[in-house]
Amino acid sequence: MPVESGIAEAASVLRAGGLVAFPTETVYGLGANALDARAAARIFEAKQRPSFDPLITHLADAADLAGLVGPVPEAVAALAERFWPGPLTLIVDRPAAIPPIVTSGLETMAVRVPDEASARALIAAAGVPVAAPSANRFGQLSPTRAEHVVAGLGGAVDVVLDGGPTRCGIESTIVDARGGRPVVLRLGALPVETLVEAVGPVTVRPGSSGQPVAPGTLAAHYAPRTPLRVAGGAEPAAGDGTRRGFLAFRERPAGGDWAAVEVLSPGGDLTVAAARLFDALHRLDAAGVTEIVAERVPDVGVGRAVNDRLGRAAATWRSDA
Template identity: 85%
Template sequence: MLPADSGIAEAASVLRTGGLVAFPTETVYGLGANALDARAAARIFEAKARPSFDPLITHLADAAELEKLVGAVPPAVTALAERFWPGPLTLIVDRPAAVPQIVTSGLPTMAVRVPDNAYARALIAEAGVPVAAPSANRFGQLSPTRAEHVVRGLGAAVDVVLDGGPTRCGIESTIVDARAGRPVVLRLGALPLEALAEAVGPVTVRPGSSGQPVAPGTLAAHYAPRTPLRLATGAEPPAADGVRRGFLAFREPPAGDWAAVEVLSAAGDLTEAAARLFDALHELDATGVGEIVVEPVPEAGVGRAINDRLRRAAATWQPAG
């Protein structure tokens, strides 16, 4: 593990030579490789045990790099990039020939963004290549919001881990396809729908599916701890069945004798709750409880994305059929 403020040059060299670098962004830690190198991108899928049908997000150091990479960009995509980059917005564009198909999982489109994190942009600029990077964790598991989460989850599979401290947003980017003009949200994320609507008018939200994803992180079951997790059904005491349970609360600790409790925001602040979400789930996952019960948050602003992550995590543990 290297401090992000002094390890940029070494990490960039690793990227240029086909290696894997975990690095901080404003959303979660990413597992990066040269997006123009098919072999390097293949190492991401191997390290994460990620299925080949789930595409990656390509990260750029600056919005000006988008047109250089993909050529002509639709006006609606350009407008969103100008308004929200750097930031937690991923945009869908047509895949250029320079980007190997493994990065896009064979799709004719590519997901791309400019992160709002000085360490991330400095790393990409120093490497001199676009960086393909999903979250730096094993596929389907909790996203990392601290460097130690990466080390704990991926270990020696990563060549360099840059430690830039805890991430600011705490959940992944919002993914939007605006190539046809009207924005379609493919994944809820750290940029709220209200911010998009204020900038461009009404937006459509397309739900995820269990089939081939059209964008990263949209499978119905995802973002799950190792411990079985389910959504709370109203105010419920811990069951008297001998199972030690943990509880993830929005703003107030629950009644009852829970083995472990994490509160996302005592002030009821959804931005704080999002920043705490995966960190709190990592903490509960490490306690050794037999089940984690999670309380949904208000369905507004970034709360929609928090609830989306909780539903997908719970879906991982729902019985088949």
């Protein structure tokens, strides 16, 4: 349903323990009442998400953080003041009000305030914090349009709010700033360079071994159903009748026999490339190709997050992953 007219109904569904898919500035989230363990369990069931992968809790306003978790570490508060609302998720200690299922048993919690007015309005109308990972089957492409949600989750969602394409197109950056130098646990829509300008040096550690300490940090993730690999240079023609798709950064490849091509940003704008990444991969995934070959983008700014997503998607299909 249209997001403008559906917020009141969707808020009622959240309060009753239901699932609501809604747009944020990053990707569409699959929301449930973060204070309700049974509602949170429905997220894991709908996504077929393993219980060891924690969720992000969303708030309507930065001022709500202290009311939920109590005293907020100074560095965390400073980042929240600077970047919320926005595509930054912060790690805090899990409060007693948040059931352990939301954090996959961790004593820490990932939390953010989305920079999408309708998302904040929904959370405020529901009157509860909202746990919301991306609204897709676990490990698959994140949804940046309502139709992606419907195609991926179908009847597992009680309400889908349609707010059109999301603005950023990739997930939030996750930072743990509870002690010492801030640690970037997941690259995302807020560039590392922007963080450094605001707070000084940071450590980048976007990966997990064993149980993830933050959402979206598994080595294999964000993958289309079609096998994907990252281009290693000039791509020769397939020569065997294989229908291949190509994901390009700025321009169509000069050679090769491509059944489908998606160009992320003819103007070379990394922000545009990030916003179009998952949407383009959804189209290639639906094009009937047998393989997707993806070109890396410049590894600066939000391009680092784009390359991170491509690498994790490719790892899903590598035999050594």
